[in-house]
Amino acid sequence: MTKLVIARRDHRRARRPPYPRCCAALAPKRTSPVDRNVAEAACVAAPADRGCVEIRGARQNNLKGIDLDLPLGQMTVITGPSGSGKSSLAFETIYAEGQRRYVETFSPYMRQFLDRMDKPRVDAIRGIPPAIAIEQANPVKSSRSTVGTMTEINDYVKLLMPRIARAFCPSCEREIRPETPQGIADAVVRELSGRSVLITFWIAVPAKTDAREFFQFLQQQGYLRVWLHGEVIRCDTNNPPARLGARVQVIQDRITISEENRSRLVEALETALRFGRDRINVVPVSGENVQRPTFNAQGATQPQAEIPFSKGWHCAHCDLDIRPPTPGLFSFNSPLGACPECRGFGRTIAIDLNRAIPDRSLSIAQGAVRVFRGEEMGESQKDLLRACAREEIDVHAPFEDLPKSDQDFVINGEKKNGKYEEDEDSGR
Incomplete structure (x- = not known):
């Protein structure tokens, strides 16, 4: 739990606030210049092994000069009603100061390329380590979204794989x-x-x-x-x-x-x-x-x-x-690394034969192909019957009793150069 300390000139007389800890940020507190100097001096003079982040006189946005100690190595939850200053304390005070001090460790040349946050309004902060802030957002999901893309793990895997990959000749396997x-x-x-x-x-x-x-x-x-x-x-x-x-x-x-x-x-x-x-x-x-x-x-x-x-x-x-290993070869979102079958989507569009031909005991003439039944697709049924007559396929025999080659013809159509002719609309 977060430990709250009310800074006074005599720290031995510090007492707990009468209000709940979760609402401590709401309590108004006026700090005189003398009190601020004492709080900052006490923070600087505190032993380094206290094991906590000491915050004195935080006044960012709607914070009212609060003092608190946050233990290190533990999970601290900041809670409270809307407008109580949770984000002001967590992001604009603690995170901003930790990020600012971390950036200050770089050379002036490097600092010009890094984003820096404004110094928070606070009397003193001691014992704060470099900080990171994880944004809470609702990512837009797409057909290519995976756990790897949403957690950004894929970005690191793409950089790792080219360095550890081993290439083999597809012909001699050396x-x-x-x-x-x-x-x-x-x-x-x-x-x-x-x-x-x-x-x-x-x-x-x-x-x-x-x-x-x-x-x-x-x-x-x-x-x-x-x-x-x-x-x-x-x-x-x-x-x-x-x-x-x-x-x-x-x-x-x-x-x-x-x-x-x-x-x-x-x-x-x-x-x-x-x-x-x-x-x-x-x-x-x-x-x-x-x-x-x-x-x-x-x-x-x-x-x-x-x-x-x-x-x-x-x-x-x-x-x-062979193509040298590059990050693009290990990304399904890249044309280089995408699967040629599904093109990186992880799924393919195909005909469900169990639904297209649900009853295989029926013959082609009886409407074994379900989608060709009725007036709307009646012309397609006539085309199928004419094609079967040309190929000498028995349209009165149950579909399940037809030879495999005849079933393939009904499902895939004619072959050209040993391959089935593809339809631009259906991909078959």
């Missing part, structure tokens, strides 16, 4: 992590230490360009070797291949993997990633022959000769880009 040259170098040194490897990147071959002309271009750029059909081909060879594919792997460097060569490895990876548009291969070799590696980026067995790596949110094995 985990996808944004790689860096340093991260790729760590994996290569860990798994291929002591081995000779080629660092290669793909480059597109212009249309109608023969091998000799393309190799001359590579030599002008400072590249002397390419990795083609599982072997190293020199660009200055007198017998270039008869034809090249749409793209060729250019050898950026050949390195023996060791801790001493880490800086050279990282430099080669950075250059290859830049020219290869964030796509590279690491090829373990012995002499001029490829040695099949025993790992991939996730440490699993890799049956291919080249070990692909890539930067960003990309599966190097499947050459598949």
Whole structure:
């Protein structure tokens, strides 16, 4: 319960008010300047471990210079009739002072971006911690309102999930992590230490360009070797291949993997990633022959000769880009994160077949489709009978005895390109 104290010059003679505690704010009380000085001095001189918020001479709005102590760590309820000063005490005095003192702890630069409340009319307040005020409001409910949106928990979840989310390739189910040259170098040194490897990147071959002309271009750029059909081909060879594919792997460097060569490895990876548009291969070799590696980026067995790596949110094995995790992907109110089936509403509009066809012992001719009965929908019943005759569906047999394909035709209509034709109005 809230403890009420009437400030006097002699605090030992303080007495309880004759009126109920809940109406204490209504009691008029005049405080002379001397009394205010004494109250403020007593508040400042009070021990810090009293464990309460001490308020002296609160005169905000219709408060009449009240004094009270609010215990910390307990729930205090302020009650009273309308106009007694409940909001003036709770929000415009206690909360305003707690929020004002908290904002004052920031630098002047930060304070200009924060909302500050006016200093309340009070003689002294001691022991008040930083305060928060929860607004009592009747939120407008919508079809997208959930417990998460109304409590604003979703806002924090949207920020948390992109940081803890793990992405997997939908094709090969390998985990996808944004790689860096340093991260790729760590994996290569860990798994291929002591081995000779080629660092290669793909480059597109212009249309109608023969091998000799393309190799001359590579030599002008400072590249002397390419990795083609599982072997190293020199660009200055007198017998270039008869034809090249749409793209060729250019050898950026050949390195023996060791801790001493880490800086050279990282430099080669950075250059290859830049020219290869964030796509590279690491090829373990012995002499001029490829040695099949025993790992991939996730440490699993890799049956291919080249070990692909890539930067960003990309599966190097499947050459598949995925969207990076962002808050929008984890919000059903965003087109990016909304369910494609319900579009973020959490429900779909569909036909209740138990109500559309309540009695399946009836035939189509007898009106098994309930909504097509009567004069208003009689034309739709005639259309259904004509369509069934075209598809050779028995309209006199009970609906429940019809084959599954015939029932699907009655419910969903005709198929086009293997899919049921959608109606713009009904979505079917």
